Amino acid sequence: MSEQGKQPEGYCSADKYLTLISTKWTAHIVWLVGQHHEMRFGQIKKQLALVSSKVLSERLKLLNQEGFVWRRQEETVPLSVYYGLTPKGEELSDIIDTIVKKSDDWDQYKD
Amino acid sequence: MSEQGKQPEGYCSADKYLTLISTKWTAHIVWLVGQHHEMRFGQIKKQLALVSSKVLSERLKLLNQEGFVWRRQEETVPLSVYYGLTPKGEELSDIIDTIVKKSDDWDQYKD
């Protein structure tokens, strides 16, 4: 931050989060999960049809590591896994929701 | 949107914008330009050292097409090109700035 940015990039913790939401699908996931109280893996996958299991699980793991998403596993047979947002995740989801809510306005803009 | 989301993805205009900020570097660029009144190409590139000219010009073109960024070219020798945010761009930049401002708090979270 400072002045003109001495360090080229990765200069502040903000960069970490900007990069996080710039990672394909993370914004979608955080927003989607935020619209529900909790969601199962398959449920998320169904809504984001274009995401493969591999990528979805990678993203959920990343978001979990970064503290935006919690994970609860129930030892049923077959297995049930639930995901939801931590307080931190809800804050991010709310921010993303601002974009979602603005989108209709933005589409009206002539420029 | 609706209920459980009939359309898998691309279901609403919001998706376009979520995808936009999920595109590598766009969030950084919009935020950075928003911190200044206007910036020259080389100036932006200097701050985002890891971005190549190719990608930077692609992203600026994209953001311009989507109406978030304006472009002004002055016919000096050598050429001078300035970029800045449209009202729409400023709104987006402000949203992204919320993330930047939250980042320090988020780093404190223990989870």
Add this chain to the structure above:
DNA sequence: CAGGATCCACGTGGATACTG
């Protein structure tokens, strides 16, 4: 059902050179 493992195709983006 939830997701790890593998293999590989494809597209994104980097390096370089060049132009108005």
Add this chain to the structure above:
DNA sequence: CAGTATCCACGTGGATCCTG
């Protein structure tokens, strides 16, 4: 200076198969 064009390496992600 502000890009564009080309060529190509590399990594991301898709498809498939498999397991707790």
